[in-house]
Amino acid sequence: MSWIILAHGDCDGICSASLATAAKKDVKIIFTSPANLLFELKSIPEGNNVIIMDVALTHKYKNEIVLELKRLCSSGEVIYLDHHPLPSRLSLRKIPVKTIKSKGACASELTYVFFEEELNPEMSRVAIYGAIGDYSDNTPRIKELLKKWDKRELYLEAGILVAALEGVKKRDFGFKRNLVNYLSENRLPSSDRNLVEIALRESEKDEKMRQVVKNSVKRHGRVAYVINIGWSLGKAATYARAYADALVGVAAEEIDENIDMSVRSVSLNNLHKIVSKVAEELGGVGGGHANAAGARIPKGLFPEFIRRLDEMLLKNS
Numbered sequence: 001m002s003w004i005i006l007a008h009g010d011c012d013g014i015c016s017a018s019l020a021t022a023a024k025k026d027v028k029i030i031f032t033s034p035a036n037l038l039f040e041l042k043s044i045p046e047g048n049n050v051i052i053m054d055v056a057l058t059h060k061y062k063n064e065i066v067l068e069l070k071r072l073c074s075s076g077e078v079i080y081l082d083h084h085p086l087p088s089r090l091s092l093r094k095i096p097v098k099t100i101k102s103k104g105a106c107a108s109e110l111t112y113v114f115f116e117e118e119l120n121p122e123m124s125r126v127a128i129y130g131a132i133g134d135y136s137d138n139t140p141r142i143k144e145l146l147k148k149w150d151k152r153e154l155y156l157e158a159g160i161l162v163a164a165l166e167g168v169k170k171r172d173f174g175f176k177r178n179l180v181n182y183l184s185e186n187r188l189p190s191s192d193r194n195l196v197e198i199a200l201r202e203s204e205k206d207e208k209m210r211q212v213v214k215n216s217v218k219r220h221g222r223v224a225y226v227i228n229i230g231w232s233l234g235k236a237a238t239y240a241r242a243y244a245d246a247l248v249g250v251a252a253e254e255i256d257e258n259i260d261m262s263v264r265s266v267s268l269n270n271l272h273k274i275v276s277k278v279a280e281e282l283g284g285v286g287g288g289h290a291n292a293a294g295a296r297i298p299k300g301l302f303p304e305f306i307r308r309l310d311e312m313l314l315k316n317s
């Protein structure tokens, strides 16, 4: 029976999808995001097996998502491998979805562990690339897997992968699908000259764009922000925070009728909750991790988002 893979399009999501592809072979890969997950689930007909990897469940759609998972579970197998905090008051225990959790482990590590018996042990390095990509290479299992490799080689490979993925368009799903198939055969990122070329160009761009962020960053209270600068939102948010010496950095870009954002901090433990709350107040969605979150809100509400985010950070401090 074939499988439908729903995965996030970043390094961790791609490595997770590669591991699941290596395990299941006959797969169809769909890249998605927390904001689009419900829509994707609704479009899957009954009778399919589904694996969801590295896609957070949003607070806003949690009940509808659970209904969709129940529908798909009734006629096929559903596996959910993710490391984002679950929305409050949501338990997946009542529905027959297969899940695992392990503290600090990224989706690639969870996927490797879940499919371990079906995988060539050398695929462990794909799990390690994903872990490095998500800053999650410090877990007991990844450290143990790293002992079988010379870690310097793997950091080079992961670096190429991360830079190349930042360098292609977020929605270049054809490129990402090819990359998943390539990695599922355990082939090296450095052996693909095109990937290396994109990664090198991205490194050159990083060096320039850090200056652009430095010169255009604005600050409102505890929040530093940049908008529409044409660079990786995650990196732009990180450097906006660093250069403005703010508590939180935000990088935003307008896409159609919405604004997509990355939000970064280093010393908080609830950034995902704050971002999700503010985004929902403004008719959007948001979520993520304790110090790295994302959101999508309607166009035009960005100044209000920044204002409310600052207010909420003050309340929570």
Ligand SMILES: [Mn+2]
Residues within 6 Å of the ligand: 012, 013, 054, 083, 106, 107, 134
């Ligand atoms: Mn992840």
